[in-house]
Amino acid sequence: MAKYLLLKHYRGAPAPVNNVPMDQWTPEEISAHVQYMNDFAARLEKSGEFVDGQALAPEGSWVRYDGEGRPPVTDGPFAETKDLIAGWMIIDVDSHERAVELAGELSAAPGKDGKPIHEWLEVRPFLAAKPSTTECTFK
Amino acid sequence: MNEALIRSLTPGVLGVLVRRGADFAAAEDAVQDALIEAVRGWPADPPRDAKGWLTTVAWRKFLDATRADAARRRREDLVEEEPASGPAASVDDTLQLYFLCAHPSLTPSSAVALTLRAVGGLTTRQIAQAYLVPEATMAQRISRAKRTVSGVRFDQPGDVATVLRVLYLVFNEGYSGDVDLAAEAIRLTRQLVTAIDHPEVAGLLALMLLHHARRATRTAPDGSLVPLAEQDRSRWDTKAIAEGVEILQAALARDRLGEFQAQAAIAALHADAPTAEETDWVQIVEWYDELAGLTDSPVVRLNRAVAVGEADGPRAGLAALAELDASSAGSSSGGYPLPRHAAVAAYLHERDGDLATAARLYAEAAHKAANLAERDYLTRQAARLNTGRPH
Numbered sequence: 001m002a003k004y005l006l007l008k009h010y011r012g013a014p015a016p017v018n019n020v021p022m023d024q025w026t027p028e029e030i031s032a033h034v035q036y037m038n039d040f041a042a043r044l045e046k047s048g049e050f051v052d053g054q055a056l057a058p059e060g061s062w063v064r065y066d067g068e069g070r071p072p073v074t075d076g077p078f079a080e081t082k083d084l085i086a087g088w089m090i091i092d093v094d095s096h097e098r099a100v101e102l103a104g105e106l107s108a109a110p111g112k113d114g115k116p117i118h119e120w121l122e123v124r125p126f127l128a129a130k131p132s133t134t135e136c137t138f139k
Numbered sequence: 140m141n142e143a144l145i146r147s148l149t150p151g152v153l154g155v156l157v158r159r160g161a162d163f164a165a166a167e168d169a170v171q172d173a174l175i176e177a178v179r180g181w182p183a184d185p186p187r188d189a190k191g192w193l194t195t196v197a198w199r200k201f202l203d204a205t206r207a208d209a210a211r212r213r214r215e216d217l218v219e220e221e222p223a224s225g226p227a228a229s230v231d232d233t234l235q236l237y238f239l240c241a242h243p244s245l246t247p248s249s250a251v252a253l254t255l256r257a258v259g260g261l262t263t264r265q266i267a268q269a270y271l272v273p274e275a276t277m278a279q280r281i282s283r284a285k286r287t288v289s290g291v292r293f294d295q296p297g298d299v300a301t302v303l304r305v306l307y308l309v310f311n312e313g314y315s316g317d318v319d320l321a322a323e324a325i326r327l328t329r330q331l332v333t334a335i336d337h338p339e340v341a342g343l344l345a346l347m348l349l350h351h352a353r354r355a356t357r358t359a360p361d362g363s364l365v366p367l368a369e370q371d372r373s374r375w376d377t378k379a380i381a382e383g384v385e386i387l388q389a390a391l392a393r394d395r396l397g398e399f400q401a402q403a404a405i406a407a408l409h410a411d412a413p414t415a416e417e418t419d420w421v422q423i424v425e426w427y428d429e430l431a432g433l434t435d436s437p438v439v440r441l442n443r444a445v446a447v448g449e450a451d452g453p454r455a456g457l458a459a460l461a462e463l464d465a466s467s468a469g470s471s472s473g474g475y476p477l478p479r480h481a482a483v484a485a486y487l488h489e490r491d492g493d494l495a496t497a498a499r500l501y502a503e504a505a506h507k508a509a510n511l512a513e514r515d516y517l518t519r520q521a522a523r524l525n526t527g528r529p530h
Contacts, residue, residue, distance in 0.1 A: 128511070
């Protein structure tokens with residue numbers, strides 16, 4: 001029982017095998033892709049492993065504190081930002097192996113010519129809030 | 140009558156319905172419905188015979204659901220054959236439910252969820268909150284689990300070891316919500332102790348009680364982790380410790396040692412020491428040796444290295460750690476480095492006076508920590524050494 005983030009990048013991940021941008025697919029290919037993603041989420045809900053899935057707009061701004069009594073400083077978006085996150089899915093699974101298996105399935109979503117994109121997804125375990133109760137000598 | 144008390148009747152009532160011929164999944168739903176009515180109505184109007192009330196209402200709910208489902212004609216026949224309610228073999232039923240909910244065909248998370256609902260009587264919402272997943276996800280997990288075990292015969296004997304693993308998980312890995320999962324695990328294990336006479340069940344209960352007794356002192360008010368040696372021992376729950384020790388001694392006297400009894404013995408030696416300095420580390424090492432013989436778990440041998448470090452000095456501890464590296468390459472299943480390996484190495488190096496190595500290893504351990512409280516604790520240790528502060 002552990003939560004994992006499956007992270008999808010606009011930029012920053014290694015190039016996928018079927019590396020054709022979405023705006024050069026046919027409308028049917030786009031529909032097939034969207035359907036695959038929806039079916040995948042529905043399957044996870046049914047298996048009791050789904051926690052959350054969200055997509056992000058490709059552009060945002062940078063914000064930081066600028067001192068007492070001053071408004072925050074904003075900047076960007078920066079076109080050169082190397083790592084750009086497109087969205088995520090959060091799963092709750094029994095093992096790391098299962099998380100990898102599911103990420104593999106998600107990466108098989110069809111792209112150009114209906115062939116799998118083989119997109120690289122980042123799999124990141126969540127940090128639990130607190131340690132397990134037993135099995136540790138220093139607490 | 141409080142909610143926990145109402146919930147304690149769950150397995151008995153469910154057992155009666157299943158024995159009367161209700162299939163497990165439908166019976167479980169009916170008992171849940173009856174529990175909800177009980178939690179709502181009993182505080183104002185408690186019944187004289189609580190279990191009888193629940194059984195009657197659950198059976199009625201089951202029949203209502205069955206009647207509504209006209210396609211399932213077979214169950215209709217049960218209406219005609221409704222047996223007279225009477226005393227049932229509740230202990231056996233309870234035990235069978237534990238076996239069913241921990242059935243080896245279930246994944247660990249499914250077994251945990253099903254146990255908490257069908258044996259513990261918790262609602263799906265409560266279980267979902269406890270594990271920080273959406274209620275719909277938990278509902279699916281539970282109904283899938285019920286389908287998985289639907290073909291299992293209710294009177295088939297199970298393996299108590301699988302049940303213990305599930306209860307251990309509940310105790311160890313709860314998150315939040317309005318249910319105290321550690322307390323719930325203790326309640327369910329206590330109930331199991333009355334249903335089956337087995338030294339490892341007693342061992343697990345003792346282990347839980349001994350750890351639970353220290354719970355209030357394991358974290359500071361700001362949520363940060365307080366290591367065993369620095370815990371305020373005057374705040375340990377001496378009643379829980381005494382109970383744990385007594386249960387453990389009775390179990391050990393039967394001379395059928397198992398993993399949980401050995402773990403409990405180690406916890407008892409910690410609980411027994413009036414100060415950290417008075418801990419009987421020599422005996423603890425001996426128990427770790429027993430435990431290593433029973434489980435062959437690298438986690439056990441890692442903890443053993445700490446104990447060796449305390450009993451025979453940090454050099455001996457580091458040597459024990461080196462042995463572990465040689466035999467398991469410092470990795471556990473899944474290809475991940477053994478959690479806390481760097482933390483243990485850091486601690487032993489610090490005690491050996493090699494502060495630079497210790498600081499580096501604490502930082503590495505923080506990087507590899509699997510939870511926030513430990514990460515922050517280990518980062519503070521690294522920072523303490525890097526800024527030259529005394530311990």
